[in-house]
Amino acid sequence: MRSILIIQTIILFTLGSCSKERIPFLPQFSEIDYLIKNGTIVDGTGRPSYLADIVVVGDQIVYIGEEDFSYDDSKVRIKNNIDAKGKIVSPGFIDLHSHGDPLKYPHMQNFLAMGVTTMTLGMDGSSPEINPLSLWMEEIDKQGIGPNLAMLIGHGSLRNLSGIGVKKNPTKEELEKMLSILDESLKYTFGLSTGLEYSPGLNAESHELRSLAKVVGENNRLIMSHMRNEDDDHIEDSIAELLEQGEYARVHISHLKSVYGKGIDRAEEILNILNSARDSGIDVTAEIYPYNASYTGIGIVFPIWSKTQEEFNKVKLSKREELESYLVNRINQRNGPESTLFGTAPYTGKTLADLSHEKEMNFEDILIDEIGPNGASGAYFVMNEELQDRLLLDPNIGICSDGSISGYHPRGHGTFAKIIEKYVVNEGMLPLEEAIRKMTSFAAKVLGIDDRGILREGMKADIIIFNPNKVRARASYTDPFLLAEGFDIVMVNGRKAWDNQKHSDQLWGKVLKPN
Numbered sequence: 001m002r003s004i005l006i007i008q009t010i011i012l013f014t015l016g017s018c019s020k021e022r023i024p025f026l027p028q029f030s031e032i033d034y035l036i037k038n039g040t041i042v043d044g045t046g047r048p049s050y051l052a053d054i055v056v057v058g059d060q061i062v063y064i065g066e067e068d069f070s071y072d073d074s075k076v077r078i079k080n081n082i083d084a085k086g087k088i089v090s091p092g093f094i095d096l097h098s099h100g101d102p103l104k105y106p107h108m109q110n111f112l113a114m115g116v117t118t119m120t121l122g123m124d125g126s127s128p129e130i131n132p133l134s135l136w137m138e139e140i141d142k143q144g145i146g147p148n149l150a151m152l153i154g155h156g157s158l159r160n161l162s163g164i165g166v167k168k169n170p171t172k173e174e175l176e177k178m179l180s181i182l183d184e185s186l187k188y189t190f191g192l193s194t195g196l197e198y199s200p201g202l203n204a205e206s207h208e209l210r211s212l213a214k215v216v217g218e219n220n221r222l223i224m225s226h227m228r229n230e231d232d233d234h235i236e237d238s239i240a241e242l243l244e245q246g247e248y249a250r251v252h253i254s255h256l257k258s259v260y261g262k263g264i265d266r267a268e269e270i271l272n273i274l275n276s277a278r279d280s281g282i283d284v285t286a287e288i289y290p291y292n293a294s295y296t297g298i299g300i301v302f303p304i305w306s307k308t309q310e311e312f313n314k315v316k317l318s319k320r321e322e323l324e325s326y327l328v329n330r331i332n333q334r335n336g337p338e339s340t341l342f343g344t345a346p347y348t349g350k351t352l353a354d355l356s357h358e359k360e361m362n363f364e365d366i367l368i369d370e371i372g373p374n375g376a377s378g379a380y381f382v383m384n385e386e387l388q389d390r391l392l393l394d395p396n397i398g399i400c401s402d403g404s405i406s407g408y409h410p411r412g413h414g415t416f417a418k419i420i421e422k423y424v425v426n427e428g429m430l431p432l433e434e435a436i437r438k439m440t441s442f443a444a445k446v447l448g449i450d451d452r453g454i455l456r457e458g459m460k461a462d463i464i465i466f467n468p469n470k471v472r473a474r475a476s477y478t479d480p481f482l483l484a485e486g487f488d489i490v491m492v493n494g495r496k497a498w499d500n501q502k503h504s505d506q507l508w509g510k511v512l513k514p515n
């Protein structure tokens with residue numbers, strides 16, 4: 001025993017002196033921006049954590065060493081030292097599906113506070129309706145943004161830009177125009193998003209979706225889809241529709257859920273569909289947020305024939321009874337009026353049941369006479385925890401917030417903290433390395449970002465430092481804007497964007513371009 005100890009001591013001593021002799025190993029850098037010492041590295045690949053020092057110069061990681069980083073201080077100046085002893089050092093999180101207006105809220109501190117260093121916009125078929133979209137992106141870049149931004153182009157917006165709007169069958173010329181704007185936009189965006197449950201995207205049929213998918217595939221980009229119908233009895237059809245497009249391009253299910261489905265077995269059935277598609281060569285992935293309520297416009301409960309204001313106004317006069325009974329069935333199927341919680345004024349914080357009680361009206365009449373399909377947004381408690389948790393654990397399913405800085409749902413301020421707090425620390429459902437892999441390298445791979453999402457020499461320095469035991473997702477349904485806590489340092493492009501619960505004055509994020 002004693003001799004082993006002596007040998008170990010000799011080895012350690014020798015290693016120590018070796019590394020001292022490796023002094024000129026970064027001869028090209030006379031200045032180092034950050035030396036992060038003694039951290040426990042979880043590098044994003046899923047491999048077990050290890051102790052190492054990280055050196056950042058400019059916006060890049062230039063060294064990760066399992067040995068102590070040593071240097072000749074007559075030749076190298078260290079501008080900032082960070083002691084990460086006892087803390088996890090990992091890549092910043094990449095949010096696969098987010099919302100918000102960076103021109104209005106450039107700091108996006110809700111994302112930074114939960115460790116997100118790259119957000120995504122242009123989701124659910126909707127991106128700014130500016131052609132070319134690059135003009136808007138340049139504006140964001142000029143103004144600056146807290147986290148990085150990966151942009152998608154929305155199918156609904158493309159329909160509007162090419163004059164198709166809500167038409168079922170675009171003319172050949174209109175379709176050509178849409179495909180050419182798409183083709184051009186994909187040179188500088190990460191892919192196409194569809195929102196087939198929303199107008200105008202819901203008017204698209206198979207031929208149109210396949211034509212779009214071909215262009216996406218030719219550009220080696222992906223399709224992220226808010227599928228046509230997320231109800232449990234439609235989920236198979238919705239996935240099948242997306243997998244058809246998967247014959248041409250990588251496809252990804254946005255915020256995968258089964259509305260009113262229940263149980264682990266049902267989750268396994270859904271996962272089996274995705275696994276067999278993958279076995280047959282389709283590149284399909286998905287993402288999920290860790291909450292059991294969705295959040296969107298109240299239009300989600302209205303029938304397909306009364307989603308737009310124009311349709312609704314007509315239906316209200318001509319088919320009122322049919323509309324009433326549709327709404328009664330739909331709301332009851334979605335766990336009743338107490339499970340719809342409004343998040344927009346003047347109903348903020350009230351459920352549909354509360355309103356019905358207050359106004360002494362049937363809830364269907366409130367929906368028709370007071371609100372309408374475009375009059376409010378809300379949270380809908382329509383998901384089953386066992387089912388959603390099983391989906392979340394699958395290795396081909398990543399994490400998204402689907403949230404924004406102004407959305408009245410805790411996911412916009414809590415998601416990534418909740419994954420660490422609940423799934424890793426409190427319930428031990430995910431190993432830390434796996435949780436971080438989902439939120440970093442997995443997400444980067446889905447989007448096609450190859451210089452972020454892993455801590456490795458040569459990668460961009462999007463780095464977060466935290467103690468998992470101190471991470472808290474404080475946002476709740478009644479208090480959805482509370483910032484997450486516990487991410488001590490959030491570095492974006494080699495600069496501290498979030499430090500000690502405060503954002504920096506400067507905006508270090510970039511509008512990312514696909515490689």
Ligand SMILES: [Zn+2]
Pocket residue numbers: 124226254255
């Ligand atoms: Zn969506």
